[in-house]
Structure formats: C-alpha cells, structure tokens
Amino acid sequence: MRRRHIERRRNDGLIVNSLVDIALSLVIGFMVSMPLFFENGIFVSAPGVAQAGGAVPAGSDIKANIFLANNGRILLNEVPVSEDSLRVLLPRLLDRSVARRVVISNDEQVLYDEVIRVMDMAKQVGANDVAWLRTKTAP
Amino acid sequence: MSLKAAPNLDILPMACVGLILVLVMMMISPMVVTHTRTRVDVPAAHTGQREVQNDVSVVVTQSGQYLFDDEPVATLADVGGRVAAAVASDPYILVVIRADKECYGNQVLDVLATAKRAGAARIVCATKKLTTND
Numbered sequence: 001m002r003r004r005h006i007e008r009r010r011n012d013g014l015i016v017n018s019l020v021d022i023a024l025s026l027v028i029g030f031m032v033s034m035p036l037f038f039e040n041g042i043f044v045s046a047p048g049v050a051q052a053g054g055a056v057p058a059g060s061d062i063k064a065n066i067f068l069a070n071n072g073r074i075l076l077n078e079v080p081v082s083e084d085s086l087r088v089l090l091p092r093l094l095d096r097s098v099a100r101r102v103v104i105s106n107d108e109q110v111l112y113d114e115v116i117r118v119m120d121m122a123k124q125v126g127a128n129d130v131a132w133l134r135t136k137t138a139p
Numbered sequence: 140m141s142l143k144a145a146p147n148l149d150i151l152p153m154a155c156v157g158l159i160l161v162l163v164m165m166m167i168s169p170m171v172v173t174h175t176r177t178r179v180d181v182p183a184a185h186t187g188q189r190e191v192q193n194d195v196s197v198v199v200t201q202s203g204q205y206l207f208d209d210e211p212v213a214t215l216a217d218v219g220g221r222v223a224a225a226v227a228s229d230p231y232i233l234v235v236i237r238a239d240k241e242c243y244g245n246q247v248l249d250v251l252a253t254a255k256r257a258g259a260a261r262i263v264c265a266t267k268k269l270t271t272n273d
Contacts, residue, residue, distance in 0.1 A: 026158070
C-alpha cells in the first residue's frame with residue numbers, strides 16, 4: 001500500500017513537467033500575441049492654422065507641405081502628385097530639410113484614415129516631425 | 140522510517156496556481172496598460188511608437204461622440220476642460236487621441252486643436268499595428 005503510494009507520488013513529477021511545457025507555451029503565445037492587442041501611436045505636432053495657398057514663410061525650414069483634397073488628389077508643395085511619386089519625392093525633399101518636418105493639411109471631407117496613411121508614409125520615409133494643420137480657406 | 144524523513148513537496152497545486160495567474164495576466168494586462176475599453180477601429184500604420192506612461196485618452200467614435208478616459212463627454216469644450224485639468228496635474232502628460240478611422244479628419248483635428256488650447260504639449264494619434272492582411 002505504502003509502495004503504491006510512493007509510486008503515485010513519483011508519477012506526479014511527470015505531470016508537473018508537462019504543466020511547465022504548457023506554461024512556457026502560454027508565455028510564448030502571450031508574448032507573440034501582445035503586439036496585436038496593444039495600440040501604437042504617431043506623435044503629431046500641435047495643429048495651427050495655415051492659409052490655403054499661402055506661401056511658406058521665408059526662413060522656415062518646412063520643405064514638405066502635403067495637402068489632401070476631397071477628390072483623393074494629393075498636392076505636394078501645391079503640385080499634384082500620385083501616392084507612388086509622393087513616396088519617391090518626399091524623401092528627396094526631407095533630405096534638404098534640417099528639421100525633416102512634414103506639414104499635412106486636408107479638405108473637410110477627407111477621412112481620418114487617409115490622413116493617418118499619409119502621416120505613416122511620411123514617417124516611413126524619414127520625417128522626424130509631422131504637423132497637421134487646419135486649412136483656412138481664403139475669403 | 141526513511142520515507143517519513145524525506146520531504147515531499149507537492150508542486151502540482153503551485154503549478155496550477157501559476158498557470159491561472161498567467162492566464163489572468165494575459166486577459167487583464169491589455170486593459171490595464173492601454174485605454175482600449177472603448178472599442179474604436181483606429182487606423183493601421185507601420186510606424187507607430189508604443190509609450191507606456193501616464194496618459195489620458197480622448198476617444199472619437201464613428202458617430203462623433205467624445206469620451207475622455209472612457210467616460211462620455213458631451214461637448215468638445217468639456218473635453219478641453221478635462222484635458223486642462225489633466226495638464227494642470229502633469230504638464231507633460233501624454234494625450235492619446237483614439238479616433239475611428241471612418242471619422243472625418245477635421246473632427247480629429249478639432250480634438251487636436253482643443254487639446255493644444257488646453258495646454259497639452261504631447262499629443263499622439265493612436266494606431267494599430269499594420270498586419271499583412273490590412
């Protein structure tokens with residue numbers, strides 16, 4: 001009877017080993033899945049007001065002004081560009097900038113998702129600072 | 140006699156408790172660390188930064204409702220008041236704007252401007268990690 005009891009105790013160790021394996025698997029699963037649950041964020045410079053069509057003030061280091069229009073058009077420094085060419089041209093502009101700042105403004109009907117997509121692209125191509133400005137339409 | 144003298148640690152309950160703790164931690168930690176109790180479909184981006192620090196969240200839902208730290212707030216002016224109170228307690232507090240991706244950009248820009256007027260120095264737009272399926 002006692003011997004049987006001892007054997008049962010010894011077998012308990014095997015169960016603990018498998019439990020450790022399960023625990024390790026859970027921890028690994030936890031580590032892998034966590035980035036999917038957490039949200040990230042893009043730091044945005046506080047907004048101001050930009051005059052639509054207004055020239056960049058002299059002496060400013062701002063080199064890249066992106067305007068998102070209602071009809072899906074993208075203007076880079078007031079020149080219409082496609083999204084692909086924006087991805088090519090933007091790094092060239094930023095290379096000439098000290099602050100590497102990108103200023104984004106948009107029309108009223110542009111979705112937030114579109115703005116974030118352009119911000120993300122700007123960050124991807126090397127923008128240090130992304131400012132989001134309100135466009136004040138000229139009277 | 141020798142059997143009685145040998146200490147026999149029963150590790151099984153401890154391992155079970157450990158497993159349960161891991162499971163509880165897995166479920167609770169996303170809720171504790173982030174302000175994600177209010178379900179908002181935030182935009183996806185490649186380049187988001189993750190900051191785990193003292194922050195307040197302003198949620199803009201698809202219907203245009205505002206929430207400050209997951210509590211509904213009636214107007215944008217009220218949001219400004221709540222942000223100002225948070226900034227008064229910590230001038231470097233991070234203001235996280237969690238807006239639905241289907242919102243208009245200007246709606247979010249209004250919140251940004253309000254937070255700026257309320258004295259927020261550090262503002263971040265929440266995004267989720269872009270996966271290959273997105």
